[in-house]
Each structure stands twice: as C-alpha cells, then as structure tokens.
Amino acid sequence: MLDYQKIGLFLSKKRKLSKLTQKQLADKLNISFQAVSRWEKGLSIPSVDLLQSLADLFQVTVDEILKGEDNWPIFSYEKSGVDVTKIDLMNNDLKDIIDIYQYNPAFRGAVYYLEDAMPAKSLQIVSKVQEPVTKQILALEYGYIDELIEDIICTLINDILMIGAKPLYITSTLIVGNMNRKFLEKIIKVFNEKTKKYNIKYLTGQSSIKPQALYFHQCLISTTITGILDKELEIDTRQICENDIILAITSNGIHHYGYSLIDSLIKTIPQIKKETINGRNFIDEIMKKQDCYYDALIDLIIKKKVKGLVNISxxxxxxxxxxxxxxxxCASVDLNKIVLPEIYQCLKSFLKVSEDEMLDTFNCGVGYIVIVTPDRKDEVINHINRYFSCIQIGLIKKGTRKIKLNNHLNWNRS
Structure with a gap:
C-alpha cells in the first residue's frame, strides 16, 4: 500500500533541494500548483504519466518516489530504525494537541506561564519523575494503555501533594524500539485527555526511537510532573509530635507498585489470571488506576489542618x-483496623509468602497516610469520607523504633 504522506514529504524535499517553488514545479509539469500542494500534503499522488517526468526532474527513480525514500544509502537513519519522515508526520499531526512554543518553534521543550498558577509571594517549583516499568510492560501486553497513563498521572499528583504542592503540568518522554506511529499517537492523545480530566496541562510528549537500546516491541514511558508550592502551605513533618493521630485513606487496590512480584507470579502460575476479584477478572483488577486524592486533601492543606501526608509507594x-x-x-499502627482489599488476599494465597513480605511489598489497603492533631481527627475524617473511606489506624507515641505494627491483617477471603 502506498504511503501518500511519505511520498508527499519526499516530493517536497526533492522540490526544495531543486530550489523550486510549488508554482515553478507546476509550470514545468504543465499542471496547477494546487495539484503539487495536494501531493505534498499527502492528499493525492502524481498520476502515472507525471511520475516519470518527476523522476527525471529530481534525478530519482519512479520506484523511489512511490516508496518515498532514496534507494542508494547502504546506511541510513531509517535503516537503523529511525524514520524521520514518519516522525515529522506524527509531529505535524499532533501539533493541534500539544501547544508549540510560538516564539521559537525550533525550541522542542515547553513553557508554562506562571500567571496560571496560584497567587502567592513565596513560590517554589516542585518536580517528580515516574517510570512505571513492570506495570507498563503488563499494561502493554494486555492492552491497558488508558489505565496505565491515568495511573501514572494520579500517582504523580499524589506524590507532590504530600508536601502541599499544586500540580501544574506534565511532560512525558516515550522511548521505543521501533517507529510505531499509531502507538505513539495513542499514548500522547491519552496523556492529553487524562491530564484535562485532572485539570492540569500536558505540555509536551517527546518521542525517541532507540532500536539499539530497546527491542523492537519495547517501550519506556518516563513522565515528569511539575508543581508549585506556596511556602506558607508547605507541610513540615518535623512538627509531628506525641499523641498525633494516624489516619489511613483506604486504597482501591495495588496502585502503582509491587508489579515485579506480580509479573513473576503470572509467569510462574498463569492460572491466576482466571481468578475473579470483586466481580472483575484478575488482569482488570491489577490494572486499576490509583485514586487521586487531590480533591479530598487540598482544602485541608490550605486550611493547615494536616501535619503529615504520605503517598504509599x-x-x-x-x-x-x-x-x-x-x-x-514511634508510629503505633493497629493492622487489624486496616480494610484489606480482596486482591491482596488472592495474591497471598498464590504467593504463599508471609504477612511481613506482603507488607514490605504492597500498600495492603493503605492508599494514603494523613497525620493530624487529636482535636482535628473527627473533622478531617468526616471531610475525607466525602471522597474516600478514611479511618484511624494508629497513634504517634514516644519510642526509639520508628514504627510498631500491632495485631494482624485480615487475610480471610469472604
């Protein structure tokens, strides 16, 4: 099948090398310049009788025109796995999705205008990078791109929320082993869609084809969130003291971590994929995105009603x-108070590991930790419960050990 856009770019490149305008080329061929324009936009291709004339004019073969590339190089960027023509086409198609810096389009980074941020006199820039790796491998294998990207976004928002920061924008770098335009466009479009859902901006999606670094089908998604932090709202956990209350926002599942162990489990005991958890199949359940806790916590942060926040990573x-x-x-925690999602009971039964191993690997039902003073406990719990389930699981006490776990999680599957 002929690639009209690639042919169009090839003809455009050859015309410019010949120092011809579209009209000058059209006059030489005795056709309208609109026809030349349509070729170069990839909307049509030259008729059979014009192909040889173009080949003679540009000193190429008809075959080279129809392939959209020169035959002569033994070594080329494209033959090494990087097709710059296709990259140009993709970038052109995506310019309506991603804002290009208009003052200098050669600048391939992005600019965020600070007047869009919260008004404050003492602002700090906050940044966090996320690379999902194993969860990404599973998501690509089983077709959960949307869930993966939304999970990345939620995880990053929750990460910078720990210090009281407001998310501003996200950038991503997509490193792939081959030029798969449809796949790259899909990822960038999903990033654009999901960031809008959480009211932040997707500034840029940089794509890099590295056939020497990755296998043909492999991909690495590296995502960076940038936020802004009002110094007045910065959460200083050094102020945590004896008798403060430890609250837990219940997790909705595995969230973003522990997937190396899960991947090993699937490879070793593939029948686990037949398990049903909460009415969903196993893969559906493990690919759920992490909840985003921003709306539940931002008012509490602004009103300075929390002393410590921890995203369980x-x-x-x-x-x-x-x-x-x-x-x-010492953080004294009662494990028996934690609501354990069914997925963990399923995993433990197949993994046959100890409770300690599970606690060292997974969130085990604790999505986010919130530490408050005793007099604000009820108010904070009631506020968070409007969004997610929130319960007290512990108390800050004096002690030499940083944490003490009491009792056990409930591992009985209902």
Missing amino acids: GCGFQRNLMRIIPDGL
Missing part, C-alpha cells in the same frame, strides 16, 4: 510511613 506502607516520623517518636 514502593516497599509497602510501613517503610513509607517511617520516613516522616521524627526521632524519639
């Missing part, structure tokens, strides 16, 4: 919680 909730506990204090 890799290595389980206890390691993440320990990071914000000041010296001389």
Whole structure:
C-alpha cells in the first residue's frame, strides 16, 4: 500500500533541494500548483504519466518516489530504525494537541506561564519523575494503555501533594524500539485527555526511537510532573509530635507498585489470571488506576489542618510511613483496623509468602497516610469520607523504633 504522506514529504524535499517553488514545479509539469500542494500534503499522488517526468526532474527513480525514500544509502537513519519522515508526520499531526512554543518553534521543550498558577509571594517549583516499568510492560501486553497513563498521572499528583504542592503540568518522554506511529499517537492523545480530566496541562510528549537500546516491541514511558508550592502551605513533618493521630485513606487496590512480584507470579502460575476479584477478572483488577486524592486533601492543606501526608509507594506502607516520623517518636499502627482489599488476599494465597513480605511489598489497603492533631481527627475524617473511606489506624507515641505494627491483617477471603 502506498504511503501518500511519505511520498508527499519526499516530493517536497526533492522540490526544495531543486530550489523550486510549488508554482515553478507546476509550470514545468504543465499542471496547477494546487495539484503539487495536494501531493505534498499527502492528499493525492502524481498520476502515472507525471511520475516519470518527476523522476527525471529530481534525478530519482519512479520506484523511489512511490516508496518515498532514496534507494542508494547502504546506511541510513531509517535503516537503523529511525524514520524521520514518519516522525515529522506524527509531529505535524499532533501539533493541534500539544501547544508549540510560538516564539521559537525550533525550541522542542515547553513553557508554562506562571500567571496560571496560584497567587502567592513565596513560590517554589516542585518536580517528580515516574517510570512505571513492570506495570507498563503488563499494561502493554494486555492492552491497558488508558489505565496505565491515568495511573501514572494520579500517582504523580499524589506524590507532590504530600508536601502541599499544586500540580501544574506534565511532560512525558516515550522511548521505543521501533517507529510505531499509531502507538505513539495513542499514548500522547491519552496523556492529553487524562491530564484535562485532572485539570492540569500536558505540555509536551517527546518521542525517541532507540532500536539499539530497546527491542523492537519495547517501550519506556518516563513522565515528569511539575508543581508549585506556596511556602506558607508547605507541610513540615518535623512538627509531628506525641499523641498525633494516624489516619489511613483506604486504597482501591495495588496502585502503582509491587508489579515485579506480580509479573513473576503470572509467569510462574498463569492460572491466576482466571481468578475473579470483586466481580472483575484478575488482569482488570491489577490494572486499576490509583485514586487521586487531590480533591479530598487540598482544602485541608490550605486550611493547615494536616501535619503529615504520605503517598504509599514502593516497599509497602510501613517503610513509607517511617520516613516522616521524627526521632524519639514511634508510629503505633493497629493492622487489624486496616480494610484489606480482596486482591491482596488472592495474591497471598498464590504467593504463599508471609504477612511481613506482603507488607514490605504492597500498600495492603493503605492508599494514603494523613497525620493530624487529636482535636482535628473527627473533622478531617468526616471531610475525607466525602471522597474516600478514611479511618484511624494508629497513634504517634514516644519510642526509639520508628514504627510498631500491632495485631494482624485480615487475610480471610469472604
């Protein structure tokens, strides 16, 4: 099948190398310049009788015109796996989705205008990078691109929310082993769609084809969020003290971490994919996006009603919680109060690992930690419960250990 756009770009390049305008080329061929314009836009191709005339004029073969590329190079960027023509076509098609810096389109980065941000005198820029890796591999294998990208966005928003930052924009870098235009366009369009859902801007999606670094079918998505933090609203966890209350916002599942273990499990015991959890099949369940906690917490942050926030990321909730506990204090947590999502009961039954191993790997039902003073506990719980389930799971006490886990999680599947 002929690639009209590639042929059009090839003809445009040869015309410019010959120092001809579209009208001058049209006059030489005794046709209208609109016909030349249509070729170069990829809307049509030259008729059979004009192909040889073009070939003679540009000193190429008809075959080269119809392929949209020169035959002569033994080595070329395209033959190495990078087709710059297709990249140009994709970038041109995506210019209506991603804002191009109008003052200098050669600048391939992006600009965010600070007047769009919250008004404050003392602002700080906040940044966080996310590379999903194993979850991404599973998402691509089973066809969960939308869920993956929304999960990346929610995870990044939740990450910078921990210090009180407002998300401004997201940028992404897509590194692929081959030029798959449809795939790259899909990812960029989903990023654009999902960032709008969360009221942040998608500034740019940079694509890089690296056939020497990745296998033909492989892809790496690296995403960066940039936020802005009013110094007056910065959450200083050094102020956490004895008798503060530890609240947990219940997770809706695995979230973004622990997928290396899950991938090994699927490869070793593939029948786990037949499991049903909450009326969903296993893959559907593990590919759910993380909840975004911004709306539930931002008012509390602005009103300075929280003393500590923790997004439960890799290595389980206890390691993440320990990071914000000041010296001389201990987070005493009652595991029996945590609502354990059914997916973890399923995983533990197949993995046959200890409770400690599960707690070191997964969030085990704790999506976000919120630390408050005792007098604000009820108010904060009631506020968060308008969005997500929130319960008290512990208390800050004096102690030399940063965390103490009491009782056990409920591993009985209903």
